[in-house]
Amino acid sequence: MTTCSVVMSVFNGEDFLQEAIESVLNQSLKDFEFIIINDCSTDKSLEIVQFYQDKRIILIQNDINIGLAASLNLGVSIAKNPYIARMDADDIMLNNRLEKQTEFLDSNKKIGVCGSFAIEIDKNSNEKGLIKTATGAHLNFAKWIPSPVIHSSVMIRTELLKNNLYDISLDSAQDYDLWLRLLMQGVGFYNIKSPLLKYRIHTKSITQSKLSSQSKNAYSSFIKQTKLPEISYRSFLSFCLQNYETGVFSRFFDAIKVQKRLKLSFLGLIINLFRYFIFKYILKKENLVNGI
DSSP, rough: OOEEEEEEEEEEEEHHHHHHHHHHHTSSSSOOEEEEEESSSSSHHHHHHHHHTTEEEEEEEEESSHHHHHHHHHHHHOOOOEEEEEEEEETTEETTHHHHHHHHHHHHHTTEEEEEEEEEOOOOOOOEEEOOOHHHHHHEEEETOOOOOOHHHHHHHHHHTTSSSOOTTTSSHHHHHHHHHHHOOOOOEEEEEEEEEEEETTTTTTTTTOOOOOOOOHHHHHHHTTTOOTOOOHHHHHHHHEEEEEEEEEHHHHHHHHHHHTTTHHHHHHHHHHHHHHHHHHHHEEEEEOOO
16 A cells, blocks of 8 residues: 655644644554644644654754745655645544545546545534535536635645645635646546544634635635636625525526636536536535535
């Protein structure tokens, strides 16, 4: 089985860091490197990382705080294995995650990005529910919706990520910007239909603290990559983020513009539009969540 590199950045993450590290070290797949970037933390994060005398851990200590995207790029730049697994310092890997994702990528050469479902947990690690992302045919026409995969559930081919680093000019939604760039290059995405991660939602998480910034950065990346400036920010929020402020016909014509930009055939356009609106209905009815 192919080995992988786990890349995790931490900044003042002492509250959940021990759980995160141990969930990686206790994986059923034993042969991997674990690259941890300490982004100049002022709490006990560094002490917690240094406590683990495991040869698989490679610690990078930033002299100044450079932010998540730049820190991740540092980790990616030294990764030696064919696949990179993303991990956040407040999440928990299920113990078979690395094994299942490496096996999948080994067997599916056309897939570049592999995510999974996740279990939402709170600050006390209590399970709150299952987070589902689009899979199979649904993913083919939902890939450009923020976000087609849960960032910290992703395993990606290393060469692909080294050639498409995170945009350090963004303070949030760096993952969505990356997914859009890969999508426009025709990279294959896939979500495993089972949870391989416990995804923590709490008051300090980026997901909760930067929602407004995330939406604006996501829109900026969407316009830049799809080259569709005629789609307004309000329409983007309505169509892509499921805040239905615009009418169904406006969303329909926006969908046509996007699908044309993705170079689908006319028949593919009609089929995907039909599937898309069914998928949005299912998302709303079953209260499923696209991971951001």
